[in-house]
Every structure is written in structure tokens, then in C-alpha cells.
Amino acid sequence: MATVVLSFAxxxxxxxxxxxxxxxxxxxxxxxxxxxxxxxxVDLGAGDHVLVATVQSPVPxxxxxxxxxxxxxxxxxxxxxxxxxxxxxxxxIRAADHDDLLRALEQPGAPDSLGELPAQPMTxxxxxxxxxxxxxxxxxxxxxxxxxxxxxxILTLQALGALGKExxxxxxxxxxxxATFLHADPVHLALNGxxxxxxxxxxxxxxxxxxxxxxxxxxxxxxxxxxxxxxxxNVLSVGASGAILGVVTAGMVLAEPIRTGIRLQLAxxxxxxxxxxxxxGDAPVRERRRAHFHKGPVANGMGIPPGSARSRRRS
Numbered sequence: 001m002a003t004v005v006l007s008f009a010x011x012x013x014x015x016x017x018x019x020x021x022x023x024x025x026x027x028x029x030x031x032x033x034x035x036x037x038x039x040x041x042v043d044l045g046a047g048d049h050v051l052v053a054t055v056q057s058p059v060p061x062x063x064x065x066x067x068x069x070x071x072x073x074x075x076x077x078x079x080x081x082x083x084x085x086x087x088x089x090x091x092x093i094r095a096a097d098h099d100d101l102l103r104a105l106e107q108p109g110a111p112d113s114l115g116e117l118p119a120q121p122m123t124x125x126x127x128x129x130x131x132x133x134x135x136x137x138x139x140x141x142x143x144x145x146x147x148x149x150x151x152x153x154i155l156t157l158q159a160l161g162a163l164g165k166e167x168x169x170x171x172x173x174x175x176x177x178x179a180t181f182l183h184a185d186p187v188h189l190a191l192n193g194x195x196x197x198x199x200x201x202x203x204x205x206x207x208x209x210x211x212x213x214x215x216x217x218x219x220x221x222x223x224x225x226x227x228x229x230x231x232x233x234n235v236l237s238v239g240a241s242g243a244i245l246g247v248v249t250a251g252m253v254l255a256e257p258i259r260t261g262i263r264l265q266l267a268x269x270x271x272x273x274x275x276x277x278x279x280x281g282d283a284p285v286r287e288r289r290r291a292h293f294h295k296g297p298v299a300n301g302m303g304i305p306p307g308s309a310r311s312r313r314r315s
Contacts, residue, residue, distance in 0.1 A: 004049075004073070007037075008020070008039075010037035020056075022054075041100075046070055047068065052064050055087075074094070075096040097205060123204075135160075150186055152184075161174065162175065162178075163236065164228075177224070180220040180224065182238040212247070216244075216246070219242055222246070
């Protein structure tokens with residue numbers, strides 16, 4: 001027995017709506033609106049099955065598809081050909097993911113459960129969170145100068161790879177990446193960690209661990225570049241905000257229009273990722289705010305002007 005998701009995206013504007021019906025092996029599994037589309041799930045036994053999709057217009061339009069079910073959940077995607085006025089002959093068959101099944105459960109009349117949902121792959125998200133924690137641990141374990149309170153000294157951050165214009169002029173391009181794994185203090189790390197975890201729950205499951213890490217890295221690099229361009233003077237920048245906001249933006253783009261709830265949840269992730277702007281100081285805050293909004297979707301880290309009394313107290 002395996003769960004099969006049947007989906008039909010809304011076909012676009014039609015002046016008149018008609019009933020849409022799906023039958024699997026002669027049994028009606030969906031009856032709804034053609035213009036609204038469909039996203040339903042049924043439990044089927046292993047073996048060959050027949051799907052009949054019908055638009056019950058004055059001249060009924062119908063297409064028959066054959067498919068095989070194994071042990072893993074499947075997603076069958078139907079599409080409509082406006083030119084020929086019927087379903088396309090091709091049926092897209094792929095593995096159903098966690099989001100496919102959750103969306104089916106949200107539909108009116110859906111059963112309370114669809115059996116066991118696929119596990120949510122969170123390997124990349126948890127690994128990145130662990131690396132960020134290790135970065136803060138190294139700031140405490142390898143101090144270059146004594147810290148004040150919980151914030152590492154500015155010289156320690158600089159030695160471990162914080163980003164600044166002077167360092168880039170000297171050829172330290174590795175700081176574009178290393179700065180994204182450092183944080184100004186535990187509060188900065190906690191806020192970014194919450195945002196990364198919330199965004200990763202959706203996006204890693206959607207695009208896979210490899211693409212998630214690649215997107216995270218590219219967003220972090222562009223965030224670092226934006227920080228260097230926006231900050232005045234030799235301001236040091238640390239933090240994963242650029243990478244996280246890139247991940248959040250990608251998640252909002254990939255969320256289907258019908259899943260407005262996901263977009264709202266991802267929008268809420270922006271709150272913890274932007275809070276570091278408001279928890280540290282005066283002049284450093286002004287620099288960070290400019291960097292954040294200059295870079296748009298890829299955001300930035302936390303800017304720290306080295307040598308200032310404020311930065312020494314906070315660092």
C-alpha cells in the first residue's frame with residue numbers, strides 16, 4: 001500500500017466552469033471544480049492502476065492514464081492543453097514529497113491522515129547550525145585578546161576571519177565566506193539559528209540537501225559582498241544573515257501560490273533574522289541596517305567598526 005497524490009494545476013481563465021472528476025480503477029476519488037484544479041491523495045495497493053480524468057462539459061473531455069504503484073509515495077501531475085481542449089497525453093510521475101502530502105491533507109474533505117509521511121530531510125540544516133555553533137565556540141576557545149562579557153574581542157573576530165575592506169585589499173578573499181560562520185555574540189547566533197532552522201524545515205525538503213547548501217553558500221557570498229560595498233570605513237562584518245535571507249527568499253519563491261500559509265511562515269522568519277539590527281549599539285547598528293537593506297534578498301552579517309569604544313565593549 002502506498003499513497004498516490006493526484007494534482008491538476010488551475011488551467012487559467014475560463015469563462016465557464018465545469019465539474020472535474022478523477023476515477024482510479026473505476027472508483028471516483030475526486031469530484032470538484034475544473035477551474036480550481038485539484039490536489040488529492042489516495043492509498044493504493046502495489047501494482048498497475050488506471051486513472052481516468054474527465055471534464056464534464058457539454059462535450060465531455062476525458063483522458064486515460066496507466067501507472068504502476070510500488071512501495072513509495074507517488075505524485076501524478078496532470079495538465080490541460082487549451083489548444084486541443086483536453087488533458088495532455090503526458091502524465092508527469094515523480095516521488096511524492098512531504099509537502100505534496102501535507103497539501104493534500106489541507107484540501108476540503110481530505111482524510112485525517114494518509115499513513116506515514118516521508119521523513120523530513122534536515123541533514124544540511126542541522127549540519128550548518130552545528131558549524132555556526134562551532135564557529136562561536138572557537139571565538140571563545142581561541143581568544144586573541146580578553147573579551148568583555150559574552151562578546152568576543154574584535155581582534156579575535158578579525159583573526160578568525162571577520163570581513164573588512166582592508167582585508168580584501170590585502171587579498172584575504174576567504175573572509176567573504178569565513179565571516180558568515182562567525183557571530184558577534186550568543187544572542188546574534190541564537191537569532192540567526194532560529195531563522196535558519198525555520199526556513200530549512202521547508203526549503204531543504206523542497207530542493208534537497210545539496211541545492212540547499214549551494215544556495216546558502218551563494219547567498220552568503222553575495223551578502224558579504226553587499227556588506228563590503230555598503231559599509232563605510234574598515235567596518236568588520238560577521239554573521240550568517242545574508243545566507244539565511246537568501247534561503248528565506250528562495251523558499252517564498254518556491255512556495256506554490258496556493259500555499260500562502262508557507263509564505264507567511266517564511267515571512268515571519270525574517271523577524272529573528274533582522275532582530276540583530278536592533279540589539280547592538282548605535283553606530284554599528286546604523287552600518288548594519290544600511291547593509292541589510294542594500295543587499296535585499298541576500299542580506300548581510302553584523303557590522304562592527306573596529307577600534308571604537310562601542311565595538312570594544314560589545315566585542
